[in-house]
Amino acid sequence: MDNRAGEMMVFVRVVEAGSFSEAARQLLMTPSTVSKIIFRIEQRLGARLIERSTRRFSLTEEGRLYHERSSALLADLDDIERELTQGAQTARGTVRVNASVAFGTLGIEPQLPAFWEKHPNIVVDLSLSDEIVDLYLDRTDIAFRVGSLADSSLTGRRIGVARRKMVAAPAYLEKHGTPATIEDLDRHNCLGFNFRRGTPVWPSRQGGPIAERIARGNALANNGETVRRLAIAGVGIARLADFHIDRDIAAGRLVEVAVTESDTEEVHALYVGGQRVPQRIRLFLNFMVPRLQAFMKRP
Numbered sequence: 323m324d325n326r327a328g329e330m331m332v333f334v335r336v337v338e339a340g341s342f343s344e345a346a347r348q349l350l351m352t353p354s355t356v357s358k359i360i361f362r363i364e365q366r367l368g369a370r371l372i373e374r375s376t377r378r379f380s381l382t383e384e385g386r387l388y389h390e391r392s393s394a395l396l397a398d399l400d401d402i403e404r405e406l407t408q409g410a411q412t413a414r415g416t417v418r419v420n421a422s423v424a425f426g427t428l429g430i431e432p433q434l435p436a437f438w439e440k441h442p443n444i445v446v447d448l449s450l451s452d453e454i455v456d457l458y459l460d461r462t463d464i465a466f467r468v469g470s471l472a473d474s475s476l477t478g479r480r481i482g483v484a485r486r487k488m489v490a491a492p493a494y495l496e497k498h499g500t501p502a503t504i505e506d507l508d509r510h511n512c513l514g515f516n517f518r519r520g521t522p523v524w525p526s527r528q529g530g531p532i533a534e535r536i537a538r539g540n541a542l543a544n545n546g547e548t549v550r551r552l553a554i555a556g557v558g559i560a561r562l563a564d565f566h567i568d569r570d571i572a573a574g575r576l577v578e579v580a581v582t583e584s585d586t587e588e589v590h591a592l593y594v595g596g597q598r599v600p601q602r603i604r605l606f607l608n609f610m611v612p613r614l615q616a617f618m619k620r621p
Contacts, residue, residue, distance in 0.1 A: 327395075327399065330392040331396060332351075332356060333388065333389065334392050334393055335348060360372060370384065371385035372385055413443065413602050416446075417446050417463050418449070418461060419446060419465075420448075420455045421465070422467075422545070423451065423545040424545075424546045426450040427450065428566065428617075430610065433609075433610060433613050441605055441606075444606065449462075451544075452546060457592065457594055458594070463599075464591055464592065464603065464606065466481065466589065466614075469587045476593065478591065479590060481589040481618055484588075485563070486586070486587065487567065488561050488579040489567055489571065489577060489579060490553060490559040501581050507524075508538070512537035512561075513539050513549045513558045515544065516544055523535060524561050550562055550570070553567075553576060565620075
């Protein structure tokens with residue numbers, strides 16, 4: 323039987339105790355047994371985890387990584403068992419969530435107080451960034467993403483459709499004129515993003531196939547909220563999701579520049595593990611997904 327979890331527990335205890343003998347005392351084992359377990363782990367991994375001396379030991383780089391990942395995995399195991407035995411009302415643990423700045427601020431944050439009313443013991447670790455994160459490397463439980471799904475190893479729950487619109491402030495259009503065709507955009511300051519691609523491009527279409535057009539301007543940002551504020555300030559034309567700027571259009575802060583058909587991108591909640599996810603993650607998804615679907619369908 324695979325007993326890697328038990329070996330991880332021994333390794334973590336050795337590191338936390340600071341010695342083989344103290345860890346053995348706490349685990350009710352002999353020091354030689356603890357030493358054999360650590361040696362067995364190193365043999366299996368093909369890497370030395372602990373540099374030993376007669377008086378003290380220190381972790382290698384591999385040892386520090388193994389300790390960090392082992393501690394996290396053991397904590398997750400504790401969470402799973404506690405959640406399954408205590409039930410949904412007393413579910414505990416941390417849900418690590420990533421979303422774009424706009425979607426997180428407008429869609430997720432307003433729902434959190436009601437979520438904590440039902441599940442006060444679940445910690446929501448929310449990171450907002452328009453960069454695409456790696457769920458495995460960044461230890462993210464759920465990522466809300468706008469765009470196509472490229473990683474087939476992830477499970478996705480559809481949230482809705484975001485429609486991209488080109489917008490500008492009335493003051494900008496009054497000063498520089500309103501573009502009437504796609505080609506007119508070449509004479510305007512197009513606000514872009516500095517991630518994913520070396521050259522910012524905007525999909526464009528006027529009755530035919532979609533073409534990618536280079537958007538040139540004097541401002542690049544790593545998140546849509548900064549681009550939105552620059553557009554409102556009259557700096558240039560922006561291309562942003564409807565859920566992000568519809569309120570600005572309704573209030574007159576921004577005006578839609580309809581020189582191309584709006585393009586759309588789907589929004590999904592992505593997570594690892596399919597149906598076999600810890601209860602805290604399932605509870606967060608079951609609570610948040612229908613509310614975010616309603617948010618995406620707003621008038």
